[in-house]
Amino acid sequence: MKYTVMIKRKVASKSLGGLPKAERQALERLITDLENNGPVQRGWRNYSALSATEYHCHLSYHWVACWRHEAKTIEIEVYYVGSRENAPY
Numbered sequence: 001m002k003y004t005v006m007i008k009r010k011v012a013s014k015s016l017g018g019l020p021k022a023e024r025q026a027l028e029r030l031i032t033d034l035e036n037n038g039p040v041q042r043g044w045r046n047y048s049a050l051s052a053t054e055y056h057c058h059l060s061y062h063w064v065a066c067w068r069h070e071a072k073t074i075e076i077e078v079y080y081v082g083s084r085e086n087a088p089y
Helices: 009-018 021-037
Strands: 004-007 054-058 063-069 075-083
Touching (some): 004 009, 004 021, 021 075
Parallel strands (some): 004 075
Antiparallel strands (some): 054 063
16 A cells, blocks of 8 residues: 655755755655555664654654654654654654
8 A cells, every 4th residue: 555645844844954965865765665664664763653643763863753644544744854852752
């Protein structure tokens, strides 16, 4: 099953501009994995489920991505990309 990944407008406008190139490339790979394999991404560094619908992983030591997925849908929303110090968990 192919999933649809949406990046919140706030994330796209604020966070992605300041993201280093290597982490931006890692985010692109993560989005591809989310589209192809769904919200559970055990192969990513420090992946964990934050709740029944929210997940996160590290793009590098200092940078993380958080996303949510409601059961029985094919939509995944990336709601945070940024430093792990400011992560919403």
